[in-house]
Amino acid sequence: MPPLKILISGGGVAGTALAFWLSKLGHSITVVEHYSSLRTTGLQIDVRSHGVEVLRRMGIEQAFRENAAPEEGMQFVDSKGRNRGYFGAAKTGDGNQGITSEYEIMRGDLCRLIFDATHGKAKYVFGTSVKGYREVGKGVEVELKNGQKERYDLLVGADGVWSSMRRLMVGDEAGKAAFHYKDETNAYLTYKQPIEQGERYIGHMYIGTDRRSILIRRHSPEELQLYLLLSRPDEKIARVKRGDVEAEKKAFHEIYQGVGWKTDELLEKMMASEDFYCERLGIVKMDSWWKGHVALVGDAAYGPGGSGMGTTTAMVGAYILAGEIDVHCKDGDVNGIQSALAAYDARFRPFMTKLQAGLESEGPSWLFPTGAWGIEVLHWIVQLASTLRLDLLAKYFMWETAYGWELPKYEGLEKALEREKGEGA
Structure with a gap:
């Protein structure tokens, strides 16, 4: 045949x-x-x-x-940019990974x-x-x-x-x-920023109030990736048609006001971005x-x-x-x-x-704090897990074992x- x-x-x-x-x-x-x-x-x-x-x-x-x-690991930072916990890339070779996989x-x-x-x-x-x-x-x-x-x-x-x-x-x-919505929306983009002398390829995760988080990852000597992770529903996003980039940018700019850390600087990068992409998360x-x-x-x-x-x-x-x-x-x-x-x-x-x-x-409520006190508790848990080399967060976020x-x-x-x-x- x-x-x-x-x-x-x-x-x-x-x-x-x-x-x-x-x-x-x-x-x-x-x-x-x-x-x-x-x-x-x-x-x-x-x-x-x-x-x-x-x-x-x-x-x-x-x-x-x-x-x-080339990512070497992931570092959690607070509003002052201080390291609250570092997790190196897993090197198990068996596919069961940490927050940073060896297969990135x-x-x-x-x-x-x-x-x-x-x-x-x-x-x-x-x-x-x-x-x-x-x-x-x-x-x-x-x-x-x-x-x-x-x-x-x-x-x-x-x-x-x-x-x-x-x-x-x-x-x-x-x-x-x-398509079942999860009431979570992420924005993704890259921006130019040359690597500084002595800088390592380490991701930086910042947990902001009201379930607004920021992730920065470096993938090249010239560019960084920016992720705006909104883990709750928001009417400003809900009113915007999917794919209307300028309206999506404006919505994220309003939602992320007052989050702290490098937010103001990063929002400027977002507004000027030419590869901005917004995704409403859900399960099919x-x-x-x-x-x-x-x-x-x-x-x-x-x-x-x-x-x-x-x-x-x-x-x-x-x-x-x-x-x-x-x-x-x-x-x-x-x-x-x-x-x-x-x-x-x-x-x-x-x-x-x-x-x-x-x-x-x-999942456990401590993974999703909304206020400053809850975030501080999470940072202490992250710091303990980092010290003991326990990749607890990956267990809950990556869902890799069936x-x-x-x-x-x-x-x-x-x-x-x-x-x-x-x-x-």
């Missing part, structure tokens, strides 16, 4: 990771991305727990490390790394996306926004938490309803990640907003989907596609259920990589 003909909508981490595995298996893969080129923007992300093992199985761990962000990388670098690994194996079409589709026999006829129509055996949506593919698959209202929850010959992967299917596990779940989900396609669709057998999609859902759902249940719990779930192995994927290595030798 000929190889499966598969269209992936979205060229981010989930889409490129899925293209990586499916192209290694010899299937005919096309990736459409609505941006005009590969998106190499975005701030610092990391890979954790089972995602580290997937990275190794892809054979790109060394390339990842060569492109890794800029988002654009990871996308480029995986994209390069699919070079010549998968076809990428930029500047368009899926307009609509219809089931036809044992496949789907897809229409792109550029007017092109073509038939595929499988269509996969990997287009992020605000997925248009999700709405196409289950309907507009159900697609929107799958669906009863099924597939329908007919269409499936979702990554944030489009199960975005774990605020967990620090989005990149990991995208890579693990793509690995499992590709593995189940190989198991159930031997030699390009289209009759096994729906069995593969059902197996993908059944295999990965226990992990995501455990992870999302943790995200929906509020007890009782093991990453499956797929012999077909392993053999495909070995075969490619042999051909390249």
